[in-house]
Amino acid sequence: DAGVTQSPTHLIKTRGQQVTLRCSPISGHKSVSWYQQVLGQGPQFIFQYYEKEERGRGNFPDRFSARQFPNYSSELNVNALLLGDSALYLCASSFKLFGYTFGSGTRLTVV
């Protein structure tokens, strides 16, 4: 079975631009969460979606938004990119609300 897949794997954007990151959960998993991992730090929680509804939001500005589609895949959008948004963005999926499996992440560089 395929694991959690994220696309793209790497991305370079310019300050002020907008970016969309995508995540496909493991088949049958209905919960998707997004995490930001800045270099040298642990992952920080951004969003959780379960059955297409937002179930949790971390301490991130409104420039960050997400949604979950009927097939349970998810997109994370970041507007007005800042240099500080450069990070590894991790997606995790779960059948219920626990027991997450993480993807390999999207490495975003803002220049």
Added chain:
Amino acid sequence: AQKVTQAQTEISVVEKEDVTLDCVYETRDTTYYLFWYKQPPSGELVFLIRRNSFDEQNEISGRYSWNFQKSTSSFNFTITASQVVDSAVYFCALSEETNTGNQFYFGTGTSLTVIP
């Protein structure tokens, strides 16, 4: 307030040595979950173990073992007879049970280097 503390930033050991990674957590919940993840250079977080707050039994899985002590709010991880392939960053994480879903609180990670 920081919920998970991994005081060891970097550890280097020689192959075949044992190594213990420390994790101290903070929570007011009576029901919570503790995790250890391994992150190789590829970036993916690899699940190692999950332990709930009602299960203080220590666990051994091959060369890995975990020591969960609620009295000291610690969940330490020991690798016995370390190998070069164990080199990675290891994260301890706490998840609390809420009605709105859950989120992981990760520590800052411990970078382990096993020297051949």
